[in-house]
Amino acid sequence: MPKTPENSALPDHIAPSGPLDRLVDTARDYARAAASDNTLAAYGTDWKHFTRWCRAKGVDPLPPSSELIGLYLADLAAPRDAAPALSVATIERRLSGLVWNCAQRGQPLDRTDRHIASVLAGIRRKHARPPVQKDAILPDDILAMIATLGFDLRGLRDRAILLLGYAGALRRSEIVSLDVHKDDTPDAGGWVEIFDDGAVLTLNAKTGWREVEVGRGSSDRTCPVHALEHWLDFAKIEFGPIFTRTSRDGKRVLDARLSDKHVARLIKRCVLDAGLRADLPEKERLALYSGHSLRAGLASSAEVDERHVQKHLGHSSAEMTRQYQRRRDRFRVNLTKAAGL
Incomplete structure (x- = not known):
C-alpha cells in the first residue's frame, strides 16, 4: 500500500515505540494539512478516474509513463467515446492530481517532461477558451x-454572511471558517476582532495568513x-464558529x-428572490x-485606488485583481494619446 498522508508509518528498519508512534500521528496530521480537504478529495477523484482509464486500456497506472x-x-x-471533452483548466487540474498521487506512492511524475509538456501545450493551443466569469453582485x-431575508435567527445569520462576505471580498470558505476568537477550534480558518x-x-x-479590515457602513x-454584531448578540455566540447551523424553523442556533x-x-436563492x-x-x-460574485462585486464597485483593492482581496498581482473587476475604466490610461496620436 502506498504511504499516503493517511497511512504513512515508520520505515521498516526502525523499531516502533510510544514516542515515535505519537510523532507519526503528528506528522500525518501535518501532511493532511498541506492541502485543503476539498483539494485532497479532488485529487482522490482524479486518481480513481485515471486508474479506471488504465484498466479499460489494459495498462498499469504505475510506474507513471510520460x-x-x-x-x-x-x-x-x-475523447473517442461518448464522454464529454474536458476544459483545459480541468485537464490541468487532473494532471496536478496525478502528480500529487504519484508522489505519495513513491513514483514521482515530472509534469515538465518534454512529452507531457508538448501534449499539454497543444491542448492549450487548440482548445483553450477565455475563462467564463461569474457576474459581479453590485451594491444595488x-x-x-x-431585503429578501427575514429577521429570525436564520435571516440575521444570512444577512451577516452576505454583507461581511461582500465588504470583505471573502471566499465562501473564508466566511464559514471564522471563529469568534483565535484558537477557539482546531478547524478554524481565522477569527474576528471588532x-x-x-x-x-x-x-x-x-x-x-492575511488581515482584512472591514469598516462600518453608512x-x-x-x-x-x-x-455581524446583531447575529452574535441574538444567537448568543461567544465562542467557536461564528456562522453555525440553525433549526429548520430558524429559531434555534445549533453547534x-x-x-x-x-x-x-444562499447567494443563488437570494438572486432569485x-x-x-x-x-x-x-x-x-x-x-x-x-x-465569487461577492468578491467580484467589491472589486468592481469600490471607487478607490486599485492597490487598496488588490490588498483587500489578497492578490499578489494587480493583473489578478483586474480579472475580478467587471466594470472598470479600461481606458483611464490611454497610451494612444500618450504616444501622440
Missing part, C-alpha cells in the same frame, strides 16, 4: 438580496459589522459550523452567480 500520461490527457481533451444587487470603527478579520487564506441597515456550500446556495436578471430563464440566472 507517454501514457500524454495519451490520457489527449483522451480527456478529445446586494441591497436587494438582503472595534469602534470596524472589524479586523485574520484569515488563513489559500495564499497564507447605516445600520447596510453595515456588515453591525449585521455545527456551516458548510461553504451554504454560502453558494431579489429578481436579479429577471429577463433570463431561472437556470441561466442561477448559472451567472456564485460565491
